[in-house]
Amino acid sequence: MTPERIAFLYRIRAAVADTTAERLPLEALLAPADDGPLLTALAGRTRNQRMELLLQLIAHAAPLNLQVTTCATLTVAAGRIAAITLASEPEFSGQKALILHEHPLLQALALDTLAELENIPKQWTSGATPRVRAQTLAASIGITVADWGIAESATIVQLTRPGRPRSTSLVPSIHIALLPLSHLVADLAEAFALVRREPEPASMVLISGPSKTADIEGCMVLGAHGPRALHLLVLTGAADAAAPGFPVASCSQCC
């Protein structure tokens, strides 16, 4: 420790000298809340209970302008991405272009095989920084897979990992995130119980809707600095999962 750090911390120690009697050993102070019950609840959650959570997510997403669509198969998800892409207007660069996180689920979408997207460049976020940066800046749509979704606040959790940079969900005008239903949790406490099990700390972002501001006379405007639209495609896994009554999204922001 440097002398200025020691002096700094010593000044604090002296300032709280009156609390010496109440001080705990650091391990006791940092003892984490018992995650056991949360993790047990997560492990025991049935598909029906997850569908209940999905309904909550959809209800909480609406006021945030977060567009949720359920996709029973990857083919449906790919078709939805194509529809969003075709209906979009490029904002910063003159042309439409996709940038995708390097993720097996996104590779399995096989967007390259879609005739509708034939003339639209599709890039992966792998490789050297300058290339990824240039392609991210040129992209009009960024596509990612959320690590987890949170029903209570209509939030997606994204951890930075190799090949899955932060800018994909930030710099393009439109962000599309995929979320397998099995990765949907009830609340932030459950999500953090899972985050805590990650082997080492990575940077993380919680995203609840598109970028917005109300700084001018309290008037809500979408697209302040981040994406002006956020589409969440929840993969329900089986063909019968998209039960009647689930919304088939149409996006008022970019379509």
Add this chain to the structure above:
Amino acid sequence: MIHRSSPYSEAARDGMHNACLQKSLRNLQARYGKGALDIWQSLPDPGLRHRVKARRMQTLAHLDQLLALLAEGVEAQGGQVYFAATAEDANRYVRDLARKHGVRRVVKGKSMLSAEIGIDAVLAADGIEVIETDLGEFIVQIAGSSASHIIAPCIHMDRQQIGRLFADRLGIPYSDDPPTLTRAARKALREKMLTADMGLTGCNLACAETGQISLVSNEGNIRMATTMPKLHVALMGMERIAATLDDQRQLLQLLTRGAALQKLSTYVSFLGGPRREGDPDGPEAFHLVIIDNGRSRILADPDFREVLACIRCGACLNICPVYGRIGGHAYHSPYSGPIGAVITPLLQGINRHADLCRGETLYGACRDICPVDNDLPRMLAALRHKLAYGDPAWQVRPHNRLEALGFALWQRSISNSWIYEMLLRVVRALQRPFVNPQGVLDPLPGLKGGWTEGRDLPPLAAVSFRERWRTTLGRGRAQVPARSHKEQHHDA
């Protein structure tokens, strides 16, 4: 009494005459102030705020250990930590970093601490372009104004003013349409954020357990400033730390609810180091500057320690009847409203900001709405006490010795019934010329004018209650047993 020409009362008067500000303040308070109270009242766990407060105080009692742990955690992730005792110290560190990395352009995420230490001017003196990226902060920056609300910085400006400002400074055709104006700023600031060499942000809440800081925003500017430039520097007030991830979660949820009634803000970023092996983006270097700048002195005073539990949500501004009339500029500080009236004098001098604690009403709504149950009215009263009697420990001189003498004399005279009744007779004689036909006092000359100009002050009664009791009312009634006549007079 507030001196009539003080900067506080002048700015307060300007605020009260700014029609746009008045309208915005009414809307803000009607929506966010009431909304936050409703949220607290309907919390499924009503004990949450008190438990979180107790944990905040416990965290402060272990602050030295927790900051050391945070620093270790950041360093283990490849970040660097600097402990700055003063504003000058912090500014020097950031300036030297900027010099070392050849920084020409800095993009800022909203940070009140950056305004507290005055970093912008220090960097600008080195020829560095410093740009605010939060839309509201950007607007007040190019207008040459200052933020007047903790989370709604340009609440004092209307869309027409902002439209003229943008036409002038961004070279766009005049528009007063908020989406059009926002898009213009989006375009102009994107260019800056993608070409900046340094992102400079605050820190909402760090976590000792994880070694990461967290930052909230709705616009995404903070994500940009912490992702795109080569260098990220975060300024952190030393008290803004949670022990565990669970503590951090609860505090963040109270913060975003108190600030804007959101379960979570649009973006909550957690970061503790530079980009890792295999990450294609993120900064190459991350520096966390932990700043004291007067906080350890507040921490050492048990009367004011709890103000360091504050998480700067700004909810107290959204309910305060004084802030709601005068706006934020009268506080002459990055911290306005009730929290500003407590923290600004403690950080920058109690005598220098004497008007702040005396301008508040001690109405108590700021305590009701505070997510961490801070007793701001108690602390405002404690500041007033220091101003009245002086306090060498805080270098406070009594604000008005004459006033103190007056009250000392008053205390003497009302504890002696003979002197008191003499005084009544004298004042009755003196007031006679000022009693007007309506039976109230005309505006009085001199100092007393401030009290009588806009108010109807009734004169002293010709016969006081005590005199009437002695002569007529009390006659024949039983005296209170076991107490002499004389003692009753002393109690009166």
